[in-house]
Structures are given as C-alpha cells and as structure tokens.
Amino acid sequence: MNTTIMLFLLQDGITNGAIYALLGLALVLVFAVTRVILIPQGEFVTYGALTYASLAAGQMPGTAKLALAMGIAAFAFDLFVARQALHARLVVRAFLTNIVLPAIVLAVTLYFAGQKPPVAICIVLSLVIVAMIGLYLYRIAFQPLAHTSVLVLLIASVGVHLALQGLGLLFFGAEGQRGPAVLSTSFTAGALRFTGQSIAVYGITIAFIVGLWLFFGLTLYGKALRATAVNRLGARLAGIRTSLSGQIAFLLASVIGALSGILIVPITTLYYDSGFLIGLKGFVAAIIGGLVSYPLTAVAALFVGIVEAFSSFYASNYKEVIVFMLLIPVLLLRSLAAPAVEEEKD
Amino acid sequence: MQSRLPILIFALVMAAIPHLPGMPPFWIVLLDNIGLTALVAMGLVLLTGVGGLTSFGQAAFVGFGAYTTAVLSTTYGLSPWLTLPLSLVVSGLLAVLLGLVTVRLSGHYLPLGTLAWGLGLFYLFSKLEFLGRNDGISAIPPLSVGSYRMLNPGSIYYAIWVAVILSALLTMNLLDSRTGRAIRALRRGHVAAEAFGVQTPRAKMLVFIHAAVLAGLSGWLYAHLQRAVNPTPFGAQAGIEYLFIAVVGGAGYVWGGVLGAVIVVVLKEVLQSYLPLILPGSGQVETIVFGIMLVALLQLAPGGVWPWLMSLLPERTSGRKPDTSLKLEARTRAQSQSNVLLQVEKARKQFGGVIAVNSVSFDVQAREIVALIGPNGAGKSTTFNLITGVLSATSGSISVLGKKVDNAPPQEIVKLGISRTFQHVKLVPDMTVLENVAIGAHLRGHSGPIASMLRLDRADEAKLLAEAARQIERVGLGEQMHQLAGSLSLGQQRIVEIARALCVDPMLLLLDEPAAGLRHMEKQRLATLLRDLRDGGMSVLLVEHDMGFVMNLADRIVVLDFGTKIAEGTPATIKTNPEVIKAYLGVAA
Numbered sequence: 001m002n003t004t005i006m007l008f009l010l011q012d013g014i015t016n017g018a019i020y021a022l023l024g025l026a027l028v029l030v031f032a033v034t035r036v037i038l039i040p041q042g043e044f045v046t047y048g049a050l051t052y053a054s055l056a057a058g059q060m061p062g063t064a065k066l067a068l069a070m071g072i073a074a075f076a077f078d079l080f081v082a083r084q085a086l087h088a089r090l091v092v093r094a095f096l097t098n099i100v101l102p103a104i105v106l107a108v109t110l111y112f113a114g115q116k117p118p119v120a121i122c123i124v125l126s127l128v129i130v131a132m133i134g135l136y137l138y139r140i141a142f143q144p145l146a147h148t149s150v151l152v153l154l155i156a157s158v159g160v161h162l163a164l165q166g167l168g169l170l171f172f173g174a175e176g177q178r179g180p181a182v183l184s185t186s187f188t189a190g191a192l193r194f195t196g197q198s199i200a201v202y203g204i205t206i207a208f209i210v211g212l213w214l215f216f217g218l219t220l221y222g223k224a225l226r227a228t229a230v231n232r233l234g235a236r237l238a239g240i241r242t243s244l245s246g247q248i249a250f251l252l253a254s255v256i257g258a259l260s261g262i263l264i265v266p267i268t269t270l271y272y273d274s275g276f277l278i279g280l281k282g283f284v285a286a287i288i289g290g291l292v293s294y295p296l297t298a299v300a301a302l303f304v305g306i307v308e309a310f311s312s313f314y315a316s317n318y319k320e321v322i323v324f325m326l327l328i329p330v331l332l333l334r335s336l337a338a339p340a341v342e343e344e345k346d
Numbered sequence: 347m348q349s350r351l352p353i354l355i356f357a358l359v360m361a362a363i364p365h366l367p368g369m370p371p372f373w374i375v376l377l378d379n380i381g382l383t384a385l386v387a388m389g390l391v392l393l394t395g396v397g398g399l400t401s402f403g404q405a406a407f408v409g410f411g412a413y414t415t416a417v418l419s420t421t422y423g424l425s426p427w428l429t430l431p432l433s434l435v436v437s438g439l440l441a442v443l444l445g446l447v448t449v450r451l452s453g454h455y456l457p458l459g460t461l462a463w464g465l466g467l468f469y470l471f472s473k474l475e476f477l478g479r480n481d482g483i484s485a486i487p488p489l490s491v492g493s494y495r496m497l498n499p500g501s502i503y504y505a506i507w508v509a510v511i512l513s514a515l516l517t518m519n520l521l522d523s524r525t526g527r528a529i530r531a532l533r534r535g536h537v538a539a540e541a542f543g544v545q546t547p548r549a550k551m552l553v554f555i556h557a558a559v560l561a562g563l564s565g566w567l568y569a570h571l572q573r574a575v576n577p578t579p580f581g582a583q584a585g586i587e588y589l590f591i592a593v594v595g596g597a598g599y600v601w602g603g604v605l606g607a608v609i610v611v612v613l614k615e616v617l618q619s620y621l622p623l624i625l626p627g628s629g630q631v632e633t634i635v636f637g638i639m640l641v642a643l644l645q646l647a648p649g650g651v652w653p654w655l656m657s658l659l660p661e662r663t664s665g666r667k668p669d670t671s672l673k674l675e676a677r678t679r680a681q682s683q684s685n686v687l688l689q690v691e692k693a694r695k696q697f698g699g700v701i702a703v704n705s706v707s708f709d710v711q712a713r714e715i716v717a718l719i720g721p722n723g724a725g726k727s728t729t730f731n732l733i734t735g736v737l738s739a740t741s742g743s744i745s746v747l748g749k750k751v752d753n754a755p756p757q758e759i760v761k762l763g764i765s766r767t768f769q770h771v772k773l774v775p776d777m778t779v780l781e782n783v784a785i786g787a788h789l790r791g792h793s794g795p796i797a798s799m800l801r802l803d804r805a806d807e808a809k810l811l812a813e814a815a816r817q818i819e820r821v822g823l824g825e826q827m828h829q830l831a832g833s834l835s836l837g838q839q840r841i842v843e844i845a846r847a848l849c850v851d852p853m854l855l856l857l858d859e860p861a862a863g864l865r866h867m868e869k870q871r872l873a874t875l876l877r878d879l880r881d882g883g884m885s886v887l888l889v890e891h892d893m894g895f896v897m898n899l900a901d902r903i904v905v906l907d908f909g910t911k912i913a914e915g916t917p918a919t920i921k922t923n924p925e926v927i928k929a930y931l932g933v934a935a
Contacts, residue, residue, distance in 0.1 A: 141641050155640070156640070158589075159641040160637060162636060163638050165630075166631065169630045283461070321470050324466035324469070
C-alpha cells in the first residue's frame with residue numbers, strides 16, 4: 001500500500017470514528033443517568049438523517065406527525081400519573097410541552113415541506129422533531145419502568161427499537177436516501193481532499209465533546225444528571241427530579257443521534273434500518289470506554305472507525321466480524337486487569 | 347421442590363395434541379417453533395434469570411448446533427443421531443471458550459460482550475465458505491428411527507417436545523440441588539456464596555455451558571426440522587429476541603421460558619396473519635405493534651407473565667420438613683495443639699490514602715467470646731473482611747491454628763472452620779429460609795451438577811437439608827423454615843445468617859452486628875445461644891454496637907478507633923478505660 005491510500009483510509013476512518021464517538025457519548029450519557037442501554041439510538045440517527053433528506057427533497061417527513069402522536073400519548077401518561085392531584089398549572093404545562101409544541105412544529109414542517117427549504121431550516125426542523133420524539137419516548141416507554149432492573153429496561157429498549165424501525169419503514173419506505181451536504185466547500189492538502197462535510201463532522205464532534213464536558217462540569221443541570229447517575233435515591237433526597245434527569249438525557253441523546261444522522265447522510269446512503277448497525281459501532285466504542293468515560297469512548301470510537309476503514313480495504317468480507325471481534329481482546333484485558341469486585345445490589 | 351404431577355399432565359396433553367381430530371397442521375408447525383424457542387429460552391432462564399448473567403449471544407449457540415449437524419450430515423454423511431452428541435459438544439466447548447472471556451465480566455460488560463461476539467459470529471457464519479456463506483447448507487437428512495423418517499413437522503413434533511420436557515426436568519432438578527443453590531446465590535453477588543466455599547467462577551461457567559448446550563440442542567433439532575440452515579436465524583436480532591422471550595415469560599422460572607416462547611411466537615403469528623386484514627397495505631405494521639405490545643407487557647408485569655399467573659393460584663406453602671434424624675458427617679478438623687484459634691498480627695489495610703486498619707493485633711482462643719467494638723468507621727468490618735479473605739491485607743499476617751493464611755481466598759478460609767455473617771444481610775430473598783441456610787453446608791455435600799440433574803444426589807441432599815433444618819431449629823426459626831428469606835424481618839434475617847454460618851460446622855463464628863434490629867427478648871435468646879455454642883466448644887468473634895449486649899456476653903473485648911487498637915481486656919476493665927470513654931464520648935477540652 002502507498003501512503004496516499006493509507007492517508008485516505010485514515011481520513012475515512014476518522015470521519016466515521018467521529019460519528020461513532022458522538023453516538024458512544026450519547027449511549028454513555030443515557031446509560032449513566034437512566035440505566036437504559038439505548039438500542040434505539042440507531043433510530044434517532046436514521047430519523048434525523050431521513051427527515052433531513054426528505055425535507056431537503058421537498059417531501060413531508062412522517063416523523064413530524066409521529067412526534068405529535070407521541071406527544072399526545074405523553075400528555076395522557078402525565079394526566080394519568082397525576083390524576084390524584086390535578087391542578088391547572090400542571091395540566092397547562094403538560095399541554096404546552098406535549099401537544100402545543102409538536103403541533104406548532106408540525107405546522108411549520110407542513111409549511112416548508114412543499115418548497116425545498118434551505119439547508120439550515122431542514123437541519124433545525126429535523127433536530128427539533130427528533131428531539132421531541134426522544135423526549136416523549138422517555139416519558140411513554142421508560143419513565144414508567146424507571147424502578148425496574150437493567151435487564152427489563154434493556155428488553156423495553158429492544159421493543160422500542162422494533163417499533164421505531166417499523167415506523168421508519170412506514171415513513172421513509174424501503175429505498176435509501178441521501179441528503180445535500182451541510183457545507184459544500186472543499187480544499188486539498190497534499191494528496192488529501194477535505195470536503196466541507198468532513199470538516200463539519202470533525203468540528204461538530206469536538207464541539208459536542210467540549211459542550212458536554214462544560215455542561216456536566218459547570219451547570220447545575222449537568223451536576224444533577226451526574227448525581228442521578230451515581231445514586232438515584234440520593235439524588236431524589238437532594239431534591240433532584242430524576243424523571244427530569246431522564247428526560248434531559250434522552251433529549252440530548254436524540255439530538256446527538258439526529259445530528260450524527262444529518263452529518264452522514266450526505267456521505268453515505270441511509271436506509272430505514274441502517275441505524276442499528278451504526279448505533280452498535282457506537283456501542284463498541286462505549287464498551288471499550290467502559291460505559292463511564294467520555295474521553296476514552298471518544299478515543300475508542302476513532303480507533304473503531306480506523307479499524308473499520310482498514311479492514312474494509314483489506315478484508316471487506318470480514319469488516320463487521322473484525323469490528324465486533326475487536327471487543328473480545330478489549331474485554332479480555334479488562335477482565336484480567338480488574339479483579340472481580342463485589343457490586344452491592346441492595 | 348414441586349410435585350411432578352403437573353409436568354406429567356403437561357406431557358400427556360402435549361402428546362395428545364397431534365391426535366385431536368381436526369387439529370390444523372399449521373398449529374403443529376407453530377408448536378414445533380415454540381418448542382425450539384422454549385429450549386433456548388430455558389437456558390436463558392438459568393443463565394440470566396437465575397444466575398444473573400445476561401446473554402445476547404444465545405442465537406450463536408443455536409447456530410453452532412445447527413451448523414455442526416448440517417456440515418457433518420451432508421458433507422461427511424454422518425447419521426443425525428451421531429451428530430447430536432457432537433452438536434452438543436461443539437456448543438458446550440465453544441461456550442467454554444467464549445465463557446472464559448466473557449463470564450468474568452461484571453455488570454453491564456457481560457451483556458454487551460455477548461452482543462459483540464453474537465454479532466461477530468453471525469457475520470462469520472455468513473462469510474465462511476464451508477458453511478455455505480449467506481446461502482447456508484441445504485439437503486440435510488431428516489431424523490429417522492428405523493424406517494420411520496421424520497419428514498414433516500408433525501413427525502418431528504415428538505422429538506422436539508420430548509427434548510423440551512426432558513430439558514425442563516433436568517434443569518429443574520439442577521436448580522433444586524446443592525449446585526442449584528450455588529447458582530441461585532450468584533445473582534446476589536459473589537461475597538456471600540464464596541464465604542461458604544462456592545467457587546463462583548466455576549458456577550457461572552456451569553450455567554453458561556448448560557444454556558449453550560440447550561441452545562445447541564435447539565439448533566440440532568432446527569436443522570433437521572428445516573432440513574436447511576442459513577445464517578439469518580442466528581443473528582443478533584434473534585439473540586435479542588430469545589432474551590426478551592425469557593424476560594416476558596418470567597426470567598426466574600423454567601416454565602416462564604416456555605410460556606414466554608408461547609406468548610411471543612403466537613403473538614407474532616397472529617400479528618402477521620391478522621394485522622394486514624385490519625390495516626391493509628402498510629409494510630411492517632406487525633413489527634410496530636409487536637414492539638409496542640412488548641413495552642406495554644413489561645410495564646404491566648415487569649417480573650414476567652409466569653410469576654404473575656402463579657400469584658393468581660392459591661398459595662401453597664406446605665413444604666415438607668426434612669427428616670432431621672439424618673446426620674451429616676462432621677467437618678474434618680485440623681489437628682492442632684494450639685489453644686489460639688485465630689491470631690491477627692499487625693494487620694494493616696490501606697484504601698488509597700485511607701488507612702482503614704492500622705497494625706491491629708489480637709487473638710481468639712478456644713471456647714471464648716471476643717467482641718470487637720469501636721465507633722462507626724473504626725475498621726471493624728474491614729478487619730472481618732481481612733480475616734475471611736474478602737479483602738487482602740496490605741501488610742501484617744493472619745494465622746489460623748498457628749498456620750499463616752495471609753491472602754487465602756474466602757473459599758479456603760471457610761474450609762478451616764471459620765464462618766461468618768454479614769453486616770448488610772446477604773441472603774437470597776427469593777429462596778426459602780431452608781434453602782438459604784443449606785448454602786452454609788455447601789462444602790459438606792459432594793454431589794455435582796450431573797448427579798443433581800439425574801437425581802442421583804438425593805441421599806446427599808437429604809443430609810444437607812436435615813443439617814440446615816437442625817440449625818434453623820437451633821436458632822429458633824423452625825416456624826419460618828419454608829418462608830421466603832426476603833419476607834422475614836431484618837432481625838430474623840440476621841438470625842438466618844447465623845444458622846447458615848452454623849451449617850459450616852465451624853470452630854470460630856464471626857458475627858457482624860448480630861443483635862442489630864433485634865427486640866429485647868430476641869437479644870436475650872441470641873446471647874443464650876452464643877453462650878451455649880461457646881460451652882459446646884465453639885469460639886465467637888463479634889462486632890456489635892449494643893454495649894449492654896456486649897458487656898454481658900463477651901469474655902474479652904478489643905476496642906478499635908480510626909483503625910487502631912486502643913484497648914483490650916475484660917468488660918470490666920474496658921468500661922473504665924479512659925481511652926475508650928474518650929473515643930466514644932469525646933472529651934471535654
């Protein structure tokens with residue numbers, strides 16, 4: 001192999017790795033706060049990507065209607081839980097966040113859908129729609145199960161993944177889609193050509209990592225989230241509403257997922273079911289990071305991306321085998337390094 | 347554990363079903379699928395629900411079973427009956443290999459690790475030339491007995507359901523045994539089980555292999571039912587599906603696995619055949635509805651459907667009391683002239699910058715009750731953990747009967763006749779008091795997993811249970827013997843822990859705050875029991891905060907403060923020791 005190919009593969013790997021890093025971060029975040037292993041993370045990716053691509057192609061994405069439907073369900077859940085102590089302020093607030101908001105977004109989407117809006121509007125609309133889906137998803141599917149075991153949450157997560165993937169097929173059809181580039185400039189450095197798209201990928205990934213770091217380190221909400229992650233009961237006793245922490249975590253995860261989708265859909269064709277595999281590679285990174293460390297996850301994600309790029313060049317048949325089997329030695333090292341420590345499960 | 351009658355009835359019903367007049371052949375196909383799924387789910391019940399090890403990778407073991415027989419019976423022309431043991435062995439051996447890597451992973455690494463190799467193996471199945479890549483292998487010979495060839499779903503039906511019922515029986519036998527109790531204790535963490543001699547890594551490996559072999563059996567049957575294999579049914583999606591079948595049915599119950607298989611297979615079938623009639627034209631509506639129903643089912647019955655159904659039946663708590671006339675051989679005692687049972691010399695334990703135990707020395711003589719007291723955080727429980735091998739000392743030495751046991755694992759310490767209770771009660775809440783206490787006698791039984799499955803362990807088992815029952819009566823909980831440990835008050839649970847520790851037939855009993863949560867009368871009864879034990883030749887080392895209790899009971903008291911021993915002596919001298927008073931009450935400046 002010559003250096004050009006190597007540099008090219010490296011660049012490709014880093015671009016993919018940056019996306020996996022974003023997804024890995026979201027998975028770590030959601031798991032730490034809610035104990036949910038977020039298998040539907042991949043659906044956030046495809047929903048974001050395909051909503052963006054549909055809007056850009058002048059079509060009406062079904063996800064906007066889904067957001068409203070889920071909002072109505074979330075409103076019903078809110079009312080049902082608070083049925084003993086309903087008061088006007090609570091009802092109005094629930095009505096505003098769960099019904100008025102998605103209704104307005106739906107109206108705006110309908111307005112823009114026919115007229116091929118500019119890229120920026122497509123991005124913002126897609127992000128808002130998927131963010132609402134993430135928020136209501138937590139309310140409907142996971143908040144009622146918040147007290148159960150990781151295993152039950154995991155299975156619920158599988159159920160959500162199946163439902164969302166089926167809905168994805170319903171909304172976007174079986175054909176793959178591509179979207180317009182976020183940034184259309186490009187320049188060359190030596191043998192390598194940097195597209196605006198890949199620059200956007202790097203920039204946004206770095207911005208998110210720094211942003212999350214600032215959010216968790218400096219803001220009160222960030223600290224509340226960390227407290228919930230460490231000790232749920234303790235956080236509640238300190239006055240943190242753990243359901244709110246869960247909602248924030250899902251909100252962030254869905255925005256990150258949608259953004260990743262928007263960033264890759266100009267580079268690769270995405271199908272309604274592509275998200276699962278992309279999300280899983282984020283998983284691999286998150287596991288290598290031990291599901292706790294953000295910087296380690298980011299580094300691991302770059303590594304996964306690079307390994308994937310090189311193995312698709314040398315042994316494209318075994319690309320997926322290599323990526324997933326990559327975990328085994330990592331897990332082996334972790335087993336040998338860490339002695340079996342008792343987990344208190346009381 | 348349970349009577350065999352319901353299983354016999356179930357077997358008869360299953361045998362009769364194909365003979366019912368007007369039975370649609372399609373239902374038989376459905377039942378075949380349910381049986382195949384139930385086998386895998388049953389393994390997962392043992393692995394995940396009982397043992398606490400979540401695996402997404404079971405579909406890969408089904409694949410190993412199916413591909414083994416597919417390759418051997420087509421390419422090499424072996425008889426399917428010959429490939430049956432080979433399929434099981436391949437699944438089992440690969441389980442050992444994968445288990446060596448994954449089983450030791452704790453918490454959340456484990457499910458993710460299994461997901462990883464599950465996916466990796468799926469891609470391997472679809473890329474390997476000799477496994478036929480994505481097309482798989484076809485023209486697999488059918489099962490046959492003599493000239494009877496099982497060519498259609500109706501004829502292989504019996505083979506499948508005989509396998510399901512036999513596997514269920516063997517699995518239930520295994521759970522209701524010495525090995526089974528060790529497995530059931532795994533979910534509550536290692537420390538308690540290891541304190542009574544259970545080799546937890548081995549127990550985990552055992553359930554892992556058991557689950558893999560059941561999956562391999564399912565794969566073998568699948569290959570001969572379909573007469574063809576391809577990678578699709580062995581992918582990650584299938585692995586995830588098996589797991590949620592077990593969870594929906596009730597992950598802690600063998601029949602929960604079977605019920606889960608019925609629910610999921612039937613639900614999918616119904617959705618696939620009837621939903622298009624209601625909502626025509628739209629693609630994957632059944633997947634959407636299925637996913638939503640799964641979440642709804644979990645929100646309604648988070649513990650699974652089987653335990654929910656069982657709770658509707660009238661409760662039966664009529665456990666038989668074991669025949670306590672059976673005697674278990676006494677533990678073989680080390681010969682020693684020494685009167686010093688336990689000698690702690692300059693033991694030191696450091697956690698990072700914190701010195702929890704700082705050069706503490708004391709001993710425990712034969713027939714003596716020694717109390718370890720001190721304010722909270724003085725290092726009492728850490729000292730216990732050093733003695734019992736849960737933690738290893740940073741420096742210093744600990745000897746039992748004059749022999750150094752520094753850094754020996756808990757399983758070795760208990761063999762020397764030192765047993766313990768825990769400050770935070772570590773019982774298995776969904777096991778009965780009797781079963782919990784019998785874990786204490788683990789090292790005094792001998793039956794292994796195979797003997798347990800085949801019920802060759804009954805003589806051994808009866809003796810273990812008799813010993814457990816005797817100790818339960820000794821501590822005065824005979825009435826509660828068949829209740830679930832989790833339903834007892836905290837004080838009673840502490841007493842159950844003492845009975846469990848007594849089952850070791852110890853020479854030295856380590857009790858961590860045994861009187862906490864007891865009422866006055868119960869404390870007096872406990873004190874009488876401990877005095878009786880001492881008079882019978884046992885020594886006791888206890889950590890306790892109730893000063894009245896300690897002062898009346900102990901022969902000698904060791905006082906710790908901030909990890910350092912500040913005093914030692916009889917209750918009378920300790921009461922007046924100025925250092926001790928200062929540590930407990932502070933001192934006026």
